[in-house]
Amino acid sequence: MQPRNMSMSGVVDLAAVKAAGEAKTKAEQARAETARQGGAGAVPASSLVIDVDEAGFESDVLQRSTEVPVVIDFWAEWCEPCKQLSPVLERLALEYNGRIVLAKIDVDANQALMQQFGIQGIPAVFAVVAGQALPLFQGAAPEAQIRQTLDQLVQVGEERFGLTGIAVEAGGEGAEQQEAPAPPPGPHDALLEAAVQALDEGDFAGAVQAYRNVLSDDPVNTEAKLGLAQAELLGRVGGLDPQQARKDAADSPADVDAQLAVADLDLAGGHVEDAFSRLVETVRGTAGDDREKARLRLLELFEVIGGDDPRVAASRAALARVLF
Template sequence: MSDIHSTREGAAPLGAQAPAGDLIKDATTQSFAVDVMDASQQTPVIVDFWAPWCGPCKQLTPILEKVVQQAQGAVRLVKMNIDEHPEIAQQLRVQSIPAVFAFKNGQPVDGFMGALPESQIKRFVETLLGGELAPTQSEQMLEAGAAAMDAGDIGAAAQAFAAVLQEDRENPKAIAGLARCYIASNDLDRATEVLGLADDKLADDPDIKGAIAALEIARSGPAEPENDLSPLLAKLEADPKDHETRIEVAIALNAAGDRDGATDHLIESIRLDRAWNEEAARTQLLQFFEAWGPMDEATQAGRRKLSSVLFS
């Protein structure tokens, strides 16, 4: 790291600390020694190498700022525009941006390249600090909303998710959570309106994708759970290879909350004829998985059953 030390111009004595409120700042080649090398003797410093033309940088930097602010002074963020100040990035052999380095005691100790989701950024900072960050008020409200949804209290869940959106209009968990509340209330137009808050940069977020899948299922399925499946089941008994009816049964069972039953019917359809109607049963099952979420027990069990059929 001798090259980095060679950039010191007017550096403060080792151990000097940046002002307490100066958690996030822009640095130059000349200020790097003070802003990073010296400051990291007291507090870990994260350095974000970015450029104005870099799209992923525009996604990553706000997340870094949010997580650093959440740490409440336990870590600092220094941003370096490599177009204006390329020397430090060259010395660290940065080959692509965004590139992030964590410094402690004047030395780089960790880092990553590319834009990462907030959850991974938070783990990166927690590893740097050696402990978990305290949950923010928004995170607490999101947990309360999820708990209310699990308990069937849709009104309380909606209030919690809406409160988060008042502070952060682009919070994907709050957008998805509120949309699911409207879906559960069969207010699909309002659900669509809420999901419209998610712009292109959130399109690949798993919570948003799951809520969109749940909305599509709600629009394509019955408005109310089917109470009497006897006619459909009688058709299946007469013709087990009636795939269209079997998918109708699966959709009705899902609407009624019987995820395992819905899965089993779709698995049976795949077992009998996977290619039917361009793999319609498998497509429907994967849509269920996305709507239910990857951690749902029915999703995990269903994926095991699907793998067993596909690779048997």
């Protein structure tokens, strides 16, 4: 499991099934028709970041995805993590210079699209490649991880679907923003990148230490708090035998450590509600140190998902009812 479910495994699996072959054929046909009509020509840099609504989704996203991978940023004005993530995605869309297009969808104004994609918390980032939709990640994430995901998306688009991107005009609206120098590195960027690299290499202890080093100097650093919770989770589940852990929890429902282990496995496997529910019930059925241990683990798992996720809000309310 990559932090925040940031994995391109879905793309690879998608390309392996029949639907992906059909999507590739349709993409090739669409490009051939465009070429027959004289080609699409270069587009202004300003068209690399677009606002999309339900009415324009087919033309702005589905049709465009036959030429270039379209990254979708589901956001809302009230969402604080969205305000951190969206500017990064917009800057990267310009930097990738036609290899991706960023489509921004306001979930408050486009509830049908939100439901269609099964969005349960924002920010949520998806991609559409040759008409095929797939999740990329949810919540704010370190820029290094976002770049890695976009690089993999571009690679899959080229290798599996023949999407080589679109030509971008030199100059014109948006060019100054595209050519602007990258912002100076932050004081903790090197440590955060080292933590991401450690995660990629499976060195969870190293990632934990790197994130803790950041937090010792900047206790409110959002990326480090999120990364630490994820790295600790990955470290805990890495040594578990899932089948044995679930058997132990079923055989010994009063064993708090056994329940914590299965909750970790559930969250790592994407079964968020199951993990939260198990720990709420563990808190309900325990007292003293055992109850506190279960409560703290639940709070740690909230950090992994992000406080803006509605599943976290619902579970916080359930925990409060149990405690008070």
